[in-house]
Amino acid sequence: MNNHSREIILGDWKFNQIDIRDKETYTKFIKDTQYPTDLWSSNFDYLWGVSNPKSVLVLWKVINEMLVTFKLSKNQTLQLAFPPFGRGSSDKIAEGLLQCMHYCQQWNERNGGKTRVRAATKQQLDFLKTSHLFDQNFRYMKLRGVDKHIGINKVLDLSGREFKEVRENRNRFLRDYPDVVIRRAKTEDYEALLNLKQAWNQTLGNKYSRIWDDRFFQQIIKNHQKLEHIILVVETGKQIIGMVTGGVLPHGQAWSAFLKRREGYNGLSELLNVEFAREIHKVNPNVELINLGIESGVKVGSRGFKDKFRPVLNSERYQLYLKHQ
Secondary structure: OEEEOOEEEEOOEEEEEOOHHHHHHHHHHHHHOOOOOOOHHHOHHHHHHHOEOOOEEEEEEEEOOEEEEEEEEOOOOEEEOOOOEOOOOHHHHHHHHHHHHHHHHHHHOOOOOOOOEEEEEHHHHHHHHOOOOHHHHEEEEEEEEEEEEEEHHHHHHOOOHHHHHHHHHHHHHHHHOOOOEEEEOOHHHHHHHHHHHHHHHHOHHHHOOOOOOHHHHHHHHHOHHHHOOEEEEEEEOOEEEEEEEEEEOOOOOEEEEEEEEOOOOOOHHHHHHHHHHHHHHHHOOOOOEEEEEEOOOOOEOOEOOHHHHOOOEEEEEEEEEEOOO
């Protein structure tokens, strides 16, 4: 592997290592894409933040007028992060996908790495299946977990029995902390937000077997203004006790990246999600959905925290493989 500046050469192909300046490029290609691009892990802020030579490098390359995103692991296994972005029919997307997966397979032969598309939604899979190339060249496997999309108007309304628990918890928190301030984060909040994350890791985060967002939390928070990444904070007594982040995506819907709070503030998580929905609606009233990502926490009763907000779309996720590998 040769590495010169942002250019990385793997065999016969040259790739670009993802850079914060590439956000405009991703935005253009995503807007041109004719299939749903609402996979949580395909948004630019996450891709840029998670790219790290110590774990996985995110690379991209334009092939046949499509933007293809790759992940190169520390053991040099090359995989596609998700289907290509760009304008084109299912046949064009499948053809580009096939070309890239064959190259990954050729590269991975040296270390026995597995060639695959790491994630694709059910909607993306259905689009690809309309190509005459799909059945003879690809196979797929369902992944655990779904991307949970909540409806902004429903969350802002919070009416009916289905939102009773959220409504009561949120209102109780507001009664208990009448001095609460909800605002956008400022540059000088950076250290306080890192301290909040550390406090969450040591308390509420203990219920998770692995805290996987450490590696890109600091990157995104530090560069949120360049990324146009929204950070909403809640403070009481001049202390930041909670935060939620995310933003509106190029395809016209929104995502939520981080929701963190200090221990002992019951109802704060519900307040954060409701206020974030209100903030997204303020930024763009046409946005209908927020992708909260995969439910990975400990479930309470028969449903987890994200299900309290009654997702209107639970998007199944799949991995794709070459049929004859």
